Amino acid sequence: MKYDSRPFKLVKNEQIADGIFDWTVENKDLAPLAKCGQFANVKVTGRTLRRPISICDADESSLRLVFQVKGEGTRVMSEMKTGDEVEILAPLGHGFEIEKGRKYCLIGGGIGVPPMLYTAKQCDNPLVITGFRNKDLIILQDDFKAAGAELVLTTDDGSAGVHGFVTDVLKERIGEVDKVLACGPIPMLKAIAAVCKGKVRCQVSLEERMGCGIGACLVCACKTKPKDGEAFMSQVCRHGPVYDAEEVFFDE
Ligand SMILES: Cc1cc2nc3c(=O)[nH]c(=O)nc-3n(C[C@H](O)[C@H](O)[C@H](O)COP(=O)(O)OP(=O)(O)OC[C@H]3O[C@@H](n4cnc5c(N)ncnc54)[C@H](O)[C@@H]3O)c2cc1C
C-alpha cells in the first residue's frame, strides 16, 4: 500500500447542502494513486489529530473530498479558502474490490454517499441507491447521473424521492444485482447486510474514530472475523475501512 503526506492546494471549497462542503485539492504525486473506498487524513491547523475523509472522486492531479461539519475540525476545514495549502496523508486503507462484468448495487446513506461516486465510476452501469434524512441534505445526484448510474433517491421523511429507507428499495431490486457495496451509518449497514445474507456478497465501509490513520495507534480497533479465520481486533484504518459484511460484528 503506497501513501504519503504532502501539501495539497485547495482549488475549490463550495457549500453544496446544509453544512456540507465540497473540496477539490490538487497534488499530482498522490491523487493518481487513489482507489475507490480509500480515504484521506486531513491535517487541520491547530489540531493534533488529522480528520479522515473518504475519497469522493479522483483524477490524475486532484482529489475530491465531501464532508459535513460535525465539530471543530470540520468547521475549520469548511472555512478554508481556495489557494490555501492543506497537508493530507493519502490514499489510505483498503477500498472496495470491483470485478468487471458484474452488476453492482451501490448504497450510500447520508455522508456515506461521497465514496460511492468514485466507486460508481469503476462499475458498469451500477444501480445506485442514496438515502438522506430530508431534502436539505441531498448531495451528488447529478454527479451519479453523469457517471452513468441508474439512481434511486430515498428520504426518511418523504420530502424528496422515495419515502423510506435504502433497504426498502434494495429488498425490491436485490434479484437484479450480483454484488452490493455500501457506506453509511452502522444501523443502515447492518440492515443492508441482513438483506444480502445468503443472496449476494456485500462489502461495507466502516467509519470508526481514528487517530493516526496508518495502523500505529489502535484508536480504530474493531472486532472482525475473516472468512475461515479467528475473530480479532482489526484496525479499520489499515485492514479496512472496507470489509466483507460477513466479517463484521455489527453489535460490538
Ligand atoms: C474512513 C472514514 C471516512 C470518513 N469519510 C467522511 C466523509 O467522506 N465525509 C465526512 O463528512 N465525514 C467522514 N468521516 C467522518 C469524519 O472523519 C468526522 O466527521 C470528522 O473527523 C469529525 O471531526 P471534527 O473535528 O469536526 O469533529 P469532533 O467530533 O470534534 O472530532 C474530534 C475527534 O474525533 C474524531 N472523529 C469524530 N467523529 C469521527 C468519525 N465519525 N469518524 C472518525 N473520526 C471521528 C475526529 O477525527 C477528531 O480526532 C469519515 C470517517 C472515517 C473513519
Ligand code: FES
Ligand atoms: S487510526 Fe491509528 S491504528 Fe487506526
